[in-house]
Amino acid sequence: MTARSVERYNPRVEEPRWQKLWEERQSFVVRNDDPRERYYVLEMFPYPSGRIHMGHVRNYTMGDVLARYMRARGKNVLHPMGWDAFGLPAENAAMQNKVPARDWTYANIAAMRKQLKAIGLSIDWTREFATCDVDYYHQQQKLFLDFLEAGLVTRKKSKVNWDPVDMTVLANEQVIDGRAWRSGAPVEQRELTQWFLRISDYSEELLAGLDGLDGWPEKVRIMQRNWIGKSEGLRLLFELVADAYAGQQNIEVFTTRPDTIFGASFIALSPDHPLAERLAARDEELAEFIAEFRRQGTATETLEKAEKLGHFSGLHVKHPVRDGEVLPVYIANFVLMDYGTGAIFGCPAHDQRDLEFARRYGLPVIPVVLPDSADPRHFEIAGEAYTGPGSIYHSGFLDGLPIEAAKRAVATHFGARTVDNRPQGVVEVNYRLRDWGISRQRYWGCPIPVIHCEVCGTVPVPQKDLPVKLPEDIPVDKPGNALDHHPTWKHVVCPQCSRAAQRETDTMDTFVDSSWYFARFTAPDAETPTDPAAANAWLPVDQYIGGVEHAILHLLYSRFFARAMKKTGHLAVEEPFKGLFTQGMVTHETYRARNGDWLAPEEVVVETVGEARRARHVATGHPVAVGSIEKMSKSRKNVVDPDEIVATYGADTARWFMLSDSPPERDVQWTEAGIEGASRFLQRIWKLVNDAIGVFEQFPAPIPAAALVDEAFAEYRKVTHRAVARVAEDIEGLRFNRAVAQIYELTNSLARLASEETLQTSVSGAGAHISALREGVERLIQLIAPMMPHLAESCWSALGMKGLVADAPWPEADPALLIDSTVVVPVQINGKRRGEVVLPIGAPRELVEKEVLSLEAVSRMLAGNAPKKLIIVPDRIVNVVI
């Protein structure tokens, strides 16, 4: 080894230096008029909670590797960052700390921006915005008004969870055991008139569009498919048996199993069904039944085991296919009003819920689907309904038909009949997807730009009066909607008739804000929501990266928004995200003290004694229980602060660790050993580069071109070129853990090449040696540049390379060096490996046979006989079958 003493790499000095230089040179600022091929990488933007966490580091590092790689590949790369800045936490913080929500939010943004910059992300910060910026929500209000005009918005009554203490609407997730998560007050169901985006009009399109999204994880596509929940069936009218109860002539049900109509034994209505409500007016017991149902309804999740309960209405309907027979009408707690028609017919033999209900109320169970192998004389339904395939029986004109044919026959049958001058049965497609209620009775959100006038109704705010700005002089300690409380804000005159009128005081769901921010990044200063030319040039996002927790809502809303923005002329694309990647979480061990308190990792020392791991509380010396590995969370205290990691090890070490080992879609476990290992590797590269520089200084003579082909060092060059090719493939496939392994292999190889021993043996071939080393080290630095960008710049500069490695093009792998001239072919006997032969690439069959049969192991096993069969997969494997 050359005696060249070098200090350890110091990220605390080097990292800020390069960050400053990138910023000064505007290395990552992107221009819309750049003629090169475009590539748009986006990570889900963060909520400005105040501090970044390791999940952010992982997410943004992955995106950054891709962005830096694509830039090296000569693409014009858009890699922006912004803030999903509206929402409840700011209001809660405002109340707790007596700070305006706005101030709290912008202070958090400033803090987090600083943290993100310290990670060395190659972001175009000139495009940054927050959704709470007046300009952003101004554009969003324009979008809303365009949607309103295009018929994409509607206003209707809807049930909401109402917290009577905080005086606000709660999301379902904010209701725990029927109580508000913050105030603890029992939640009430209220009917409010709310604004809705008509996403359900796009159910079919959103469903069909999933088929084309082959850059998405299958899991997410399935989740969206289930969420949209398409089902095809029949809407069917049952005639009420003449009853004193006037007005209601029939009951309409929706069924996906019209083939089982002969097995019907009751009708069930939702307690929320209009007929049920009317019946309750004359039936006290029913009224009590419905009231009880409503009380249970708020106690949400517990109804998974709720019993199937019903109340007989006293009414009957005519059986539509069994002449002279009637079916009883029940009000039942398991029928949902907001799916189908809020009414069903029950066929207990072939539906588990209906069966449980029938058993409870002594209703008939008539099997009408016969499993293919079953005997009709003995087939019976006991505890479980039969929902499998078979043929229809006990069913008059349907007898003998398979299920699907029977469905069609029933549809035809009822389609031809009329009740009330309507066809009795109509084929219908139903979706579970509901319209998207966007009204929130909150202050810290985008105001809905509408004015309510007693005479003119709801009047859109005229474009010239936009933006509708949030008032800043609001009390910070009063619960409820500050816009509603504000003394003057809501009092305006009607833009149409000039009479006194009121502003809409609801603001928009924050999911609206995040449904189009990716489009705004393409022209963040445009006077309109988008600059369509820019948006259409950049979109769809080539690679979107974020957590799987947004698999449904955010991603579905964004897909809807793209379509709505297309309809209103703001975009031309329908699918906003071409590629989607959902990364895993960052986890950590949990620690608990004797008294059950959670302990933070820095409060605990873990020792390994042989096989066992023991933990001890630093402060008290008491033993600590090492618990399960969980997602990092404040409540379990198993968090590691990115700032501290960056301060101790540097950003590159944190980035490298986040990319190593675990496949990016899986959870990664944060460990002290892991981060230490990453840090060591960083130093190892620094040392390798400096060792190499020492070698170059020993042999300063120019390298003759002929030396480059020296056989002695061709192997090392192959390792280099293979790494170049494989790392590129792995980054493009987002297999960062494999790219990392390739880089380790290359580093190990180069360390041998730079070693004293190798140097001793290469005196005659010094030129070849040095050129192989030079090439290897330069390539290595380029390969690590997307992952450890600061270290890469430091090495690049130490090697005397011109310019920044951030600006260097991705190296080309020489195809000739990716192929070996010989290959080691394993030889199997009856599928078991017994030896190997070295063969030239593409060796002719005769040569392979000769080599294989002359193997000692083979001739021993053959014992003079000829093999039964010789399977030769060229250049891969040989199998001798005896």
Added chain:
RNA sequence: GCGGGCGUGGUGGAAUGGUAGACACACAGGACUUAAAAUCCUGAGGGGGUAUCCCCGUGCGGGUUCGAGUCCCGCCGCCCGCACCA
């Protein structure tokens, strides 16, 4: 209940149907050192032989194949999503 995914050394994980365990972490031994840290070298799936050989081995049981971690069938376990959707 329905849908999806996963199961490989002490650990994280590699492996177009073709040498299972790449690469890393942890561990053990050695070198250097007064010592430690750092660094470097070596070892290692399990068992036997201890020579370079043999047997077993990817949750379990079958199957397809010259050949299965990989494909098919049936189980077991874990994780995630949805959940009275007619």
